[in-house]
Amino acid sequence: MSVKVGHLVGRSSYECDIVFRVVRVDGDEVELHGEDMRLVADAPLSDLVILDEQERKKHQKQQKEREESCYQLFRQERKWIREKSEYEVTSGYQDQKSYFEVPGKILHIDGDSLYLKKCTAVYDRLGVPVYGVHISEKEMPEQITSLIEMVRPDIVVITGHDAYLKNKGNDSDLKSYRNTKYFVEAVQRARKVVPYMDHLVIFAGACQSYFPAILKAGANFASSPKRVNIHALDPVYIAAKVSLTPIMERVGMWDVLKHTLTGDKGLGGMETEGMMRRGVPVDESDNESDSIEK
Structure with missing residues (x-):
């Protein structure tokens, strides 16, 4: 069978350690774009192995189990936070006061349309308001200002695909990364619109992105401290x-990272x-007050 756009494949030279989707021949x-990891790669046709139906189903089952486990952990903590809020609002359950919650609005900009669809589905399950936009990484710096002014979000996610290209230079050179420079520029432009980090929270980056440069540009959270791959849903759990x-509480880094599928090797921030x-x-x-999952 010849390799075609949309096929799921592995690279034999890497022992098929990552499942990729073919996006261009x-x-x-x-x-190649990672099916679950936010990684972009090039490969010769001779190095590719097309996954058969059984292998695809096995991979999908494993990923679904990982994602569901992460979701349930997040939901359990969300339940605990709601119980704590109810205790505080009712003065230790002494008053019968009811209250409503307004979660922060998220603008999620993604370079991969399939990932965006997957991410917005998780936001919906978590009861988080989101405005999702699919834009190529190269266009993100040009579009970010108008999107922030239109959506007026509390949180912005700028993500897609990236890769560290060892043959292009050292790891502190933006030229050594496929798309980090676009993430950095997008963050810089977002900060011109809303300078203060607690007025607009920003996550930016993808697999193997240059973490220090993205944080220096003004992001609260970024990838990838150890230049490793991150899961497609990791930005979702940080933003959510x-x-x-x-707003009276701070989000500690360890509180954030325990909900991700990658952890502190792939994600960090302040x-x-x-x-x-x-x-x-x-x-x-x-009825909107009842839309948040309890």
Whole structure:
């Protein structure tokens, strides 16, 4: 079977350690995007192994189990935070006061349309408001300003695909990375719109991105400290954690990282204020207050 766009493949030279999706075939060269990891790679046709139906199903089952485990952990902590909030609002359960919650709004900009669809589905499950936009990494710096002004988000996620190219130079040179320079420029432009880190929380980066440069540009959170691959959903759990944390509390880094599938090798950042606001009283005619998963 010949390799075609959309096929799931592995690279024999890497013992098929990562499942890729074929996005472009140009003669004997193929451009690959990680199916679950935010990695972009090039490979010769001769190095590719097409996954059969059984292998695809096995991979999908394993990934679904990992993702569901992460989601359940996040949901358990969310339940604990809600119980804590209820205790505080009701003065230790002495008053019968009802309240509503307004999570922080997320603008999620993604260079991969399939990843964006997957991410927005998780935001929906978590009860987090999101405005998703698919834009190629190269166009992100040009589009970020107008999107922030239009959406007026509390949190911005700037992600897609990236890769560290060892043959292009040393690891502190932006030219050594496929798309880090676009993430850096997008963050810099976002900070011109909203300079303060606790007024607009930013996550930026993808697999193997140059972590120090993205943080220096003004991001609260970024990838990838150890130049490793990150999972497609890692940015979601960081952004959702900030969105669902009350504004009177700070989001500690370890609190964030324990919900991700990659951990501190792939993700890092700085202490940040939560973006969720609580209010009273509840308007019984407004069903939106019931939309947040309990």
